[in-house]
Amino acid sequence: MRLWMLKERVANELRELLGRGRAAIVAKDSHARRRPRPCGITIHPGHGCPLRCTYCYIYDMGFGIKPRPYPLSGEELAYALARNPYVVPERTLAAFGSVTEPLLPLLREKTLEYATSISRWLRLPIQLSTKLLIDEDFVESLRSADPGASILVSVSSLRYWRKLEPNAPEPLLRIERASIAAREGLRVDLFLRPIIPGILTEKELRELFLAAREAGFSGVVTGSLRVTKSIMERLRAADIPVEVLEKSLRGVKLSERQVPVPDRSTKEAARSVAAEVGLEYLPSACAANVRSHRMGCALCNFGPCGALPRPDPSDVEEFLELLGLKGSASFSEGVIKLVLRRWDKGRARIARVFLSDVYKRRVILRAV
Ligand code: SF4
Numbered sequence: 001m002r003l004w005m006l007k008e009r010v011a012n013e014l015r016e017l018l019g020r021g022r023a024a025i026v027a028k029d030s031h032a033r034r035r036p037r038p039c040g041i042t043i044h045p046g047h048g049c050p051l052r053c054t055y056c057y058i059y060d061m062g063f064g065i066k067p068r069p070y071p072l073s074g075e076e077l078a079y080a081l082a083r084n085p086y087v088v089p090e091r092t093l094a095a096f097g098s099v100t101e102p103l104l105p106l107l108r109e110k111t112l113e114y115a116t117s118i119s120r121w122l123r124l125p126i127q128l129s130t131k132l133l134i135d136e137d138f139v140e141s142l143r144s145a146d147p148g149a150s151i152l153v154s155v156s157s158l159r160y161w162r163k164l165e166p167n168a169p170e171p172l173l174r175i176e177r178a179s180i181a182a183r184e185g186l187r188v189d190l191f192l193r194p195i196i197p198g199i200l201t202e203k204e205l206r207e208l209f210l211a212a213r214e215a216g217f218s219g220v221v222t223g224s225l226r227v228t229k230s231i232m233e234r235l236r237a238a239d240i241p242v243e244v245l246e247k248s249l250r251g252v253k254l255s256e257r258q259v260p261v262p263d264r265s266t267k268e269a270a271r272s273v274a275a276e277v278g279l280e281y282l283p284s285a286c287a288a289n290v291r292s293h294r295m296g297c298a299l300c301n302f303g304p305c306g307a308l309p310r311p312d313p314s315d316v317e318e319f320l321e322l323l324g325l326k327g328s329a330s331f332s333e334g335v336i337k338l339v340l341r342r343w344d345k346g347r348a349r350i351a352r353v354f355l356s357d358v359y360k361r362r363v364i365l366r367a368v
């Protein structure tokens, strides 16, 4: 109830601040509508990216090479998120860096403006992934926005980075520069992504992970490749060895649709080299954000991650009443179960998604 009421209060205050006309426009923005996934809601400080990484999927999504700052101000973004019925203050993970590079010179200030605003108004746990170089000023601003902010330094390969990320800095330099953030007390993890099946060797993993440990990183996160027809063509044209990738895709007809290509054996190798080197291995980016903010989560099969509080069913029932729903709640085997007597589909869905993010647990709904 506290978090729902906090969100309403923030939305009301920001509506007054923005003025009703502007607020009505902002309420239609995608940040006000998108339903967060268990790994959080993606925050877009801009669209498009000039770095043209060979494996990047944003160009297939219609984004160009010219970055454009997102048109909302920091307060407008916070208002859009406060209006999103599924976003929970203090809980919904906010991930920067999905359809652009958040540290591009043109977007860096917007990224910090957004981080400051959503942290101030909604205290969302912030995570940022980048392959550009971090500096003291950036770290200081990010840390003052959110002292628990999680930074992921993306690296795909040491041997092939020039072909895969021709316009990004050298991977070991990315890692070295991120030591500034680790020294200032922020959690930094190496984001090994995308894993292109068959190209990473154990020697390469060890070299990367040793550099990350040296730089004060806490762990390693792995992320799969998502491939489309044009990404495959670009990888071939860049002379990347794609035999193992082709084998994993046998029988798949590639198009503009993104096809995830998990590579279990490289992930297993990463897990074992991380353990050997003394870095924590994490299955997903959100696990780093959850740890960085000392939270707990059991929303997916990779978890549980961190330590989870036990929900009190009577608190849940009070919240249902606040939403105008009648029903009972129980908690067993790590799952919250709701039995609703008065069924309003829309509100029931909001209750289920909101509660699952409040408690970071699965919620099962049944109507009687
Ligand atoms: S930096 Fe990120 S958004 Fe930009 S091209 Fe590379 S993968 Fe795509």
Ligand code: SF4
Pocket (backbone or CB within 6 Å): 038, 039, 283, 284, 286, 287, 290, 297, 298, 299, 300, 301, 302, 303, 304, 305
């Ligand atoms: S359980 Fe862990 S990996 Fe799964 S959504 Fe939660 S934080 Fe992410």
